[in-house]
Amino acid sequence: MKSLKDTFEVGKKYEVVTKYKEILIKSVMPLLWIEEKDRFLAFDWSKVNVKRAYSTLDHVYIKLDNKHYAETSVFSNLGKELVLVFEKVVDPPEFVRRKTVRVEPDPSQPVYVDVCVNETCSISAEAKDISETGIGLAIKREEEKDFYKKLVDMLSDPEESVKVPFSIKVKLPDGQVVRGHGDLRNVIGIGEEVYIRLGFKVDYSKEDLEKLRRYILHRQQEIIQSLKIL
Secondary structure: OOOHHOOOOOOEEEEEEEEEEOEEEEEEEEEEEEEEEEEEOOOOOOOOOHHHHHOOOEEEEEEEEEOEEEEEEEEOOOOOEEEEEEEEEEOHHHHHHHHOOEOOOOOOOOOOOEEEEOOEEEEEEEEEEEOOOEEEEEEEEOOHHHEEEEHHHHOOOOHHHHHOOOOEEOOOOOOEEEEEEEEEEEEEEEOOEEEEEEEEEEEHHHHHHHHHHHHHHHHHHHHHHHHHHH
């Protein structure tokens, strides 16, 4: 691995990215100094108006080129300097590669989703995140025992699971309903976890997709505005 001073240049401006409530946040910041021993990189972010997005909870990435990013964690996000701890060079993170915007709904104005299997509505849950092409849900295993059993049965036979049709009904905060058909793409926590995270890829009609786009755009603007105010 090259030294930090061989990889980064003091005085150069870098695109520094993270995600906040599932949306991509990027800011251009000049690199102020490098501390090789502790792997510190300090940026001047005095002109950044979305500082709250750069938290100690999530990784922050520095764009090196179109194929490589430096993965870092936040050491200090107070004052005029954002100090990051370099960890490793990685491929572009998943949230950078997304083709559509993903947002977390406002908890005070939740988005509810009904998931139906073979014409039987199995669960109704709050959306954890939503985009034009997908939905993420978290269900409590003990409260959705029947659906959990279906999941276990499906996942025990991968060939059968890809054939199971899911109907999705999305209830937006303004009362509009969007319907689509989904494929279960990922399941996290199927073992001993209390909550199981489900990811669906969903196709919508053109009319319903427009409704969803308007909601996502509005929610994206809300999130960004909240960052600028706080």
